[in-house]
Amino acid sequence: VVSTQSTEAVVSTQSTGTHPSKEETYVLLGTEQGLYTLNLATKDDPTMVILSAKRVTWLSVYDKHNWLLTISADHPYLYSHNLLLLHENVKDEERQVSRKKLMASQRLNETRGVKKACAVLVPYTKEYLCCVLTPTSFLLYMWRADRVKFECVKSIPTPIQDYCPPLFESIIRPDEPYPSICVSVYLGDAGLIMETVNFNSGSLFLGGQTSPPLPVTTLRQIESDTLLVGFDNRAMFVNRNGIQKSASKAKSVLTFSIPISSMVFLEGGVLGFHRAGMEGRNLTTGMIEAEVKDESKQFRLLSSARMIILESRIANDTTNNSNLYVLTSRLSE
Numbered sequence: 427v428v429s430t431q432s433t434e435a436v437v438s439t440q441s442t443g444t445h446p447s448k449e450e451t452y453v454l455l456g457t458e459q460g461l462y463t464l465n466l467a468t469k470d471d472p473t474m475v476i477l478s479a480k481r482v483t484w485l486s487v488y489d490k491h492n493w494l495l496t497i498s499a500d501h502p503y504l505y506s507h508n509l510l511l512l513h514e515n516v517k518d519e520e521r522q523v524s525r526k527k528l529m530a531s532q533r534l535n536e537t538r539g540v541k542k543a544c545a546v547l548v549p550y551t552k553e554y555l556c557c558v559l560t561p562t563s564f565l566l567y568m569w570r571a572d573r574v575k576f577e578c579v580k581s582i583p584t585p586i587q588d589y590c591p592p593l594f595e596s597i598i599r600p601d602e603p604y605p606s607i608c609v610s611v612y613l614g615d616a617g618l619i620m621e622t623v624n625f626n627s628g629s630l631f632l633g634g635q636t637s638p639p640l641p642v643t644t645l646r647q648i649e650s651d652t653l654l655v656g657f658d659n660r661a662m663f664v665n666r667n668g669i670q671k672s673a674s675k676a677k678s679v680l681t682f683s684i685p686i687s688s689m690v691f692l693e694g695g696v697l698g699f700h701r702a703g704m705e706g707r708n709l710t711t712g713m714i715e716a717e718v719k720d721e722s723k724q725f726r727l728l729s730s731a732r733m734i735i736l737e738s739r740i741a742n743d744t745t746n747n748s749n750l751y752v753l754t755s756r757l758s759e
Contacts, residue, residue, distance in 0.1 A: 442732045443487040443494075443509060453735060453752070455728075456482030456496060463513065466752065477512045478531070480505075486545035487731075488554050488569060495556055495576070497540050504537035504558055504567075506576050536565060536578055542594035544607070550600050557596060557607050557625070561588045566604060566625045580604065580625045585632060591621075595645040597653070597666055602626045610639040611655060611668075618655060618668035644689040654696070656689040661696045661707070680707045683714075688727040690734060699727040699736070 439456040450467035454477075461478040484497040487509070494507040511530035542559040554569040556576065566580035591609035597620075598605050604625035612619040612635045621639075622631045644656035652671060655662045661680040663671040671678045682705050686698035695715060697706045701724055706716030718725075721741065728735040728750070739748040 439482065439484050439728070441485055441487045441729055442735075443489055443492070451733075453750075454485060454487060454494065455750075456485045461485070461496065461498070461512075463516075464750075475516055477516055478507075484543050486543075486556065488545070488547075490554070491569065491571065491574075493569070495543070495545060497543055501538075502540050504534045504540050504543060504556070505531050506534065507531045532575070534567070534576065534578075536560070536563075541590050544594055544596050546596045546598065546605055548598055548603070548605070550598075551603055553603070555596075555605065557594070557605060559584070559589070559591075559594060564607065564623050564625070580628070582623060582625070582628050582630070585630060592639055593642055593645060597622065597647055598650075599666060600650060608645055611642045611645070611657070612637060612639055614668060616668075617664045617670035618662065620668045643687055646689075646691060648691045654689065654691050656686055656696075656698070659683070659685050659698075661686075661689055661698065676709045677712050680709070680712055682707065690727070690730040697734075699725060701725065704736075 441454050443452055443454060450465055452466060453464040455462040455464065455474065458481055460476050460480060461482050462474045462476050464474050478498070480498040481500055482496050482498050483502065486495045488494070492509045494509050496505050496507065497503075498505045508530045515530060537558055537560055539561045540558055541561065543556060545554070545556045547554050556567040558565040558567065562584055564582040564584065565578050567576040568579045570577050593609050593611065595608050596605040597608055606625065607623040608620050609623060610621045612633070618640075619633055619635065621633055624631070640657045642655060642657045644654060646654045648654050651665045653664050653666065655664060659682040661682070663678045665671060680696055682698045684700055686700055688699045690697040690699070695707055695709045697704055697716070702721050703718035703725055704716070705714060707713065708715045723738050724741050726737045728737050734753040736751045736753055737748050738751065
């Protein structure tokens with residue numbers, strides 16, 4: 427544990443960023459009460475500072491241009507925010523500087539009623555893209571550096587009104603400029619069957635499966651042709667088509683002792699987070715190499731985008747009080 431912070435805010439989502447001139451790392455917290463920032467470079471205990479009072483349920487940071495995307499407000503829209511201006515406006519208030527606030531946020535009007543979103547920096551094209559699901563459309567936004575804004579470049583109608591799939595995670599192929607979105611996963615004969623929305627062809631692959639989808643809690647593309655898919659107490663490694671991977675020095679399936687709510691891939695293994703703690707499994711042996719279990723507390727993984735941020739609270743506590751932990755961890759190779 428390298429840092430902790432106590433909070434009464436009901437945290438929905440989290441990410442991290444780096445100040446371009448000061449090189450300071452800060453944590454951004456999306457909560458029911460608004461958008462907060464937490465500077466980890468503070469010498470004393472870091473203090474949460476509110477940047478916006480709008481409810482935030484999802485966020486993603488584009489570090490290169492210090493831009494932030496959020497799903498915000500009680501009647502949700504996708505918003506884009508200039509992080510430097512957000513911080514400057516807060517500093518003006520703290521210093522009681524009476525000057526007109528700079529416009530730091532913009533609402534993307536096509537996203538009214540947005541249900542889900544995911545963002546990805548495509549390694550082959552270096553484009554930063556945001557995929558969005560609204561009640562009627564799948565939308566694809568691209569960062570336009572010359573215009574300093576996000577623009578909608580693709581739109582695909584949803585199969586039904588108010589379509590709300592169990593998943594919304596991106597999959598990238600080196601021969602396609604735009605991602606596909608995995609919306610549900612089923613167990614197949616040779617691995618997994620993945621239903622997807624392809625922004626390149628504008629097509630939806632919805633296989634009409636008769637069985638219910640798997641309760642997938644994690645789907646991450648960890649290599650060009652390798653996905654980590656976590657469900658129940660299993661972590662499965664498959665290719666982009668869902669076929670189970672085979673490797674001589676690594677297991678294609680890891681089995682945890684209890685159902686896992688979220689997973690993080692590390693060099694040499696996988697961390698599985700559950701209600702009472704964490705279990706780390708070695709990728710080669712499948713054995714437990716790290717474990718935390720405390721039935722008196724409830725744990726929740728908030729983010730693993732740049733660093734692992736974990737929330738803990740006292741079990742059966744009816745208040746919103748919780749602690750945030752910034753973790754560093756590495757499984758043996």
